[in-house]
Amino acid sequence: MRENRRAFLRMAGGTLAGAGAATRAFAEGEGPLEVPSWTKEQGATAPGYGRPAPGEALARYPRLPPAFPGAVATVTPLQGLHGIITPNGLHYERHHAGIPAVDPDRHRLVVHGLVERPLVLTMDDLVRFPAVSRLHFLECSGNTPWLGARPDWTVQDSHGLMSCAEWTGVELATVLAEVGVKPGAAWILAEGADACAMSRSIPLEAALDGAILAYAQNGERLRPEQGYPLRLFLPGLEGNLSIKWLRRLKVGDQPFQTREETSKYTDLMPDGSARQFTFVMEAKSVITAPSGGQRLRAPGFHEIRGLAWTGRGKIAGVDVSTDGGASWRPASLEGPVRPRCFTRFRLPWRWEGGPARLLSRARDETGYVQPSRDALVSVRGTRSYYHNNAVFGWSVAQGGAVTHAA
């Protein structure tokens, strides 16, 4: 960061203010600044549970009109967020049959199948187990549609089916050790208590790789739309596997071929075959500022800001282009970089006032590099709906308007 700032200060000729808009010099003799009304009277008191500032109107909204009532995906306003934490009130959410109003005292988790000691657990039981708290992103496999891109997209429209939070709960491995997994076990069915009994098959190795039976998010108990009182959380894997309102785990020796992994959540390939069980969310990045719908108000210094993430571990680097890919510069990463977590990247940029095209390209610690859209299409074709992690671009027009440009 310091290095980037020095680079910028050189670029800007020593003063940021020189590039600024409303910044102005202050003369000691000019007398007091305005004393506004809010300094002249006692203010209010905060509520017991606070709310955002009245003028700050960030909100989730359904990305698409629901196909039927109860099947909704709402998107996080990434264009207005800073750092890596998504406040709980703005975490994206997806439900397939509405949000059940679960009574936590009556809720039960059954763990059965290929286990030595099948159990029924209450929430109180689960909270007594040894706990962990970890920062992780969650991304819907349908985040960033392949087709139907629109120039008026905001980053909330294009990438809002992802968020990042601190999740607390019991490691699934702890509960599996408790019930005793039998030889031959290879998959686990996870089932929700919502009206569609949302169900997915989880490979046992994923269940043992940091999976959490989560009951808290960013400190407090889960919100209803995040699976209250209990959800599965599988770091780095497509969001729909992290079954909400979790009521059952059944251990088996093969996948359970549920509706959501046969009729849906597969990738239709060019030859007509379907990729099934495509779990890991590969390295991806997006510029959140400047982004679609925003406007650069004056030439001069701007910090390009964005997010990068990978289901494979840690982000190793992000390159940014301001000329549509002709040249790339490494962005700085805000540390500490955490595994399977958002990483905020930043790059100082001097906008001269003319057209520009902004792109970001992430790579992760495995050496994997976020592909171009052409490279991705050459492998997957255009009949697929999920798992679009291609490089994504914003165009800046003369005058500063920002729109999506593939």
Place this chain on the structure above:
Amino acid sequence: MRENRRAFLRMAGGTLAGAGAATRAFAEGEGPLEVPSWTKEQGATAPGYGRPAPGEALARYPRLPPAFPGAVATVTPLQGLHGIITPNGLHYERHHAGIPAVDPDRHRLVVHGLVERPLVLTMDDLVRFPAVSRLHFLECSGNTPWLGARPDWTVQDSHGLMSCAEWTGVELATVLAEVGVKPGAAWILAEGADACAMSRSIPLEAALDGAILAYAQNGERLRPEQGYPLRLFLPGLEGNLSIKWLRRLKVGDQPFQTREETSKYTDLMPDGSARQFTFVMEAKSVITAPSGGQRLRAPGFHEIRGLAWTGRGKIAGVDVSTDGGASWRPASLEGPVRPRCFTRFRLPWRWEGGPARLLSRARDETGYVQPSRDALVSVRGTRSYYHNNAVFGWSVAQGGAVTHAA
């Protein structure tokens, strides 16, 4: 964590469930579990800005009746929180003249005094500067009163004037480089736009040590009670220095001796002198579960959970006693441990059902060890109000009731 879990499993004889309350075996032949009402019908849709689950009633409240209207300190419900993040709606807050309703478009920050280029900055100017995002705790110097301890205290009462969040903004060092600090500069006056123009003097070295002009918290813009649209944030230092609704920074060559650092926020020593400018919050820790007002419902396994923090850098370790200090065991720290940030600690414990006395003692990377109350009193006496970082205890009675015991 894994090591502790294994230790516990040995201790518990192989099964957690054996120690549990409502956990019960599940027999495959017993037929389906209850299918509750919420699984039988479509659920609701989430609001644009979400709210906690209806049954989860965590809230801040004033720690003491306000001395006069507009001077309030509300406390964070640490007993109900998990991990290290405090949701914005529950972050403690302290105001001296109410919460001003600042118009961000009219708000200005003046930077003047011993500087080359005094400036008036708008919020848009500030957001354009290079930004940083960092996780830090904030603690009021008056957190945990020395005197008047009450057995019915919850940890919200005793330690709730502290919270932890991800803060985003411009490094103060960046803005100071922009205005050009003159030779001889040593202190900075920070002034708020609230009705008392809350003011403190900040040593220049603290201003250059990671201080942030913060406009966002846990991703979103500051809440009104946290200084919207702009606050100073001084990591590791007593909370009242992090001036909210920040409107002015004046660079000088000596402290400004404001009301808040002469009539208040000093430590009265046994000899009648006052310690002034006691900035750094020293290493401290507290057990949040089990804690005052809670009740252990059954003998057997319990995870002792708590928070540790230090204004000097990173927490190096936390020792926990369950026998009033006769013996101590090292707790595990949830990593990555961050500087000047909450660190969550955990220790497996088997409660046999009898009386117990729980204590925690933190040490930081400088080698400093959280003192006993006796050790602290021997140096500071009992006339002081602020900066009580002594070891703190909870008593567990026969039957499981938990109360404060110094």
